[in-house]
Amino acid sequence: MNGTPLEGHANTSVAISRLNMVQVYHILKCSSQAVPEGFRRVIRFSKLVKKLGLTRRMLIRLLLTLGGATAALGVWSGTLLFHRPAQPTIAVIPRTCGTWLWEAEHTGVERTARGYGLYVYWNAPMREDDVQGQIDILTRAIGRRVKGIIVSPVEALPLRTPIHDALDKGIPVVVVGTDLGLAPNEHLAYVLNDERAGSQMAARRIAALLHGRGSVAILGIGKQLTSTADRARYLETTLADESPGIHVVFRSLALPTVSQEQQGAEKLLLDGPHVDAILALTEASTRGAFYALTEFKQTHTKPLVGFDQNILVPIRTGEIDSVVIQNTYQMGREATKLMAEEIHGGATRQFVIVQPELVTRENIDSDAVKETLDLAWFKK
């Protein structure tokens, strides 16, 4: 490698133009000027090319071929993935979807996510008791490397391991509606319905309807989900504390279908103890009790106070006295806010408790209830 000194040349630019890169490098190296790192790399590359014996034409052809192949692969990949959203995606997995209870959450999530520039992947099992189906969807979401997961567990215990798996992979999780027992941390937060408040509303409504005296039946006591199990506990505590003249004379465990709940309520009305009112703690038990009361024409003599938004039209006619509804719209909003905070720099809250609403004939058309029951998730 011969260095060509610049001295002696009348026109320096002409001289430089006649030098190759390596010669320029040597000149710069010999001079006091610092040689840029990029220039060093170019020199190393040109040395390698020279060592390999590649001519300039061969090098150009090689680069063109590789460039063409890369471009073709890029176009091809882009074609295959054209529908992939550019926004960060969060997966929202309720217990099921297409129901009043969970589509309101969908509305809350969608409207909040748009404000934060998040894309929502919304899916759930076809049935509300399909634990494995929910775990499958959750596992797929983890595999897609979504930015976050909002999940409403079908059951508490079986979901612990998949949620741990998501957390281990660095995916933040917000659990809606059920306390899993996992301790919250900077990546795991809860948005829960205030079961105590909902139970107190129902108990006080019953107390008001019965004027503080009478007997009631509690149907649909949960044995798996802690949230519905809590309802029964808080309900009885409130009745005992505030309305000792009201006695719970019949209790039944939650059954998976409306027909089974209807049969259970029929047996209560036919063969069970006398009750002045019925408290139904789940969607299915509320509907089942309503059908049994309708069948025996007792809708106006035995007030029914239910839980969760599934059957609201009879409230207008007085056939159902009232229903304690979860504000899943607000829960969806809060969960998405927590997730957005987590994605954009770290959430500061780990527990958010959302107040339920007692829907009665008097307030069914109020703005608060309408917002809670808003199913127009698609509205901008």
Place this chain on the structure above:
Amino acid sequence: MRIRNARWLFWPGISVLALLALGAASRLALLEWANQKPFFHDDFNRGPNSHAYQGGWRAYGGTWQVVNGTMRNIADDRGAKLMNGNTHWHNYMVEADIQLLSETGDAGFVIRATQEEVGVDSYHGYFAGLRDRDDTLTLGRADFGWHEFRANPVHPGVYPGVWYHLKVIAFECTLAASATTDTGETTIASVYDPQCIEKGRFGLQSYSTGAVWRNVELRPATEKDLLALLGGQVPTAPDPLPSVPEITNAEAYQRDTAPMQREFLDHQADLHALSIASLRLLAPNQPSHVTIHGVVTLVSPVLYVQDSSGGIAIPQAHTVKPVQIGDAVEATGDAELHDFSSALRNASVRLLWSHTPVPPVAVTASQAATGAFDAQFVETEGRLVSEQHTSGNSAVLKLLEGSQSFVAIAESPSPAESPHGFKIGSRLRLRGICVTDQLFTQNEIPFALLMRSVEDAQMVESPPWWNAQHVIELIVAILTLSFGLQMAYMSVKRSRLHAVIEERERLALEMHDTLAQSFAGLGFQLEALCGEAAPGSAMRTQLESTVSMVRFGHMEARRNIAAMRPGNLEQAGLATALEQAAHTIVQGGAIAISMSVRGEMKQIPLRIGDTLFRIGQEAIANAVRHAQPRAIHLRLIYGRRSVKLTVRDDGHGFSTSGEGAGFGIRGMKRRADGIGAILRIRSSPGHGTSVAVRAKLQQTMISSWWSHAARKGLLRRWWNGKA
């Protein structure tokens, strides 16, 4: 490292070009597929007489069957889909006859759909269908959530078990649907969606009900088709729907509460029904007419019903309305006790409630084999042993789990493409009714699983990679790779040896042309001087002594040159090369050279041959220099795995017990050690010297076998089919 041509670019270049060609071909295929015109017709006949069989269906939920020219979903999942077609289809029209199987759901067509998944409304696309819950023709859009555009009342109503003709058109951003009753009354629903989904597949969907489709036909749609269907109706954008239905009058009340009225009336049931498990306690010798409640878990080949206490078979059930999987029913009939469960004979079955499917109980094969889960809907796992398809198009999977073997039977053919083609050895998760009836077990296996369809079998795990075939392939690959590496290593060593030999040759030539020629010239000049010197003079004596020394030096130089030149070792073989070298060394003398060879001559690796040659050459030279022998005998013995060279002379020998070995002997030992050979030198004063070296022929197992096989002609015999 310098590369003088671009050969090394050849394979990468070819690879890149092949990749580009593949990409281009795929792209063309994709374009061809995308430009495929939307034409579709399926008469749902899967026999040889089918006129319009169409494959390509893919199920997302539901239990789909092809029965008598119809496509059925017999499960009432919420949002079961069966998809077909092309995601690039744009303007098209699809129509079919549709019948709903229960009162609480809807069924129709999905159009312009993409990204379908299992789940409620889990796709991007539109749906148009008939809903019997509120007697409407519905039209809406799904984006993993439902947005209902229209729900137009159908007159006189939508009833289960009645055929309706449904036609749906997607043209640009206008969607329109029409439903025609068997009496000819037509209901139309249309919408203009400004932000429409432009392209997508079509499919069949039912929600909370089973349904039947027949004569599904799809073709491209034009504006003329759209206008003809609309009949003057102008599509508008969707209206906002109220969150809670507002009841303002009796008609609205009736409309909104009628579905509930139907539901609870259907649910009125015999409150004295027995649990299924309690039938086991009935007197076995007396006929018992009983009523049970349960959920349908299988319809065909036998109706199975299950409650929380167990399952029961109801053969030849009489049903007022067709029942589906997931229906809650009331059955009344004569109880019949079997070994592990009961059956209900002469039973009448009444539908109580739809879409209440029971989840399966997860059990192990060993638990299922006890009979404790007879007639119950279970989920278990097993490894596939074999798969058969009977003439009736039933799929029979034979499985093994631990020590239990069982079969899983799917009676009805599946329209969907999925899970056929499981690899033997795959681990499957199966759902079905566990039965111990000998009709299915043949009394050879403990139980059988009656699946609702082949979709009830899902692969959990592929067959283990470590099977016999893969192990053999891996061993062959490793051996081939080892053989290749060995060959490459040998090739490199051979090249290196060739380079050393070439260098020696060059040095020998240099010595010949310089040193030896100088000695010759010096000797010639000294002899001339010697001739001029007076005989007997001191000068002449000194000159003669000098000439003698020069001759000796010349001779040594020639010997060394001869020793450095390898001769034609490769061409002539070791024996000939050694003999020639011996003759060259003793040239001009009276030493007799003899050579004998024993054993089967074979190809000796160059490195070993060269070393033996050098040792032999050194031994001959030593004998000539120091032993003054009359004869030198060379012997070469070829063993099966070794070769032995012996150089024996009858010179005056030397005592091997003397301190230290000469430079020549040390050189021979070093050379022998270099190839792992054993060198033995036997000599005693007056009894000559024997130098023997034994070298192993270092062959790989493969090359050894290969040479052995080649020698014995095994390969030729195998090739000719005689081995």
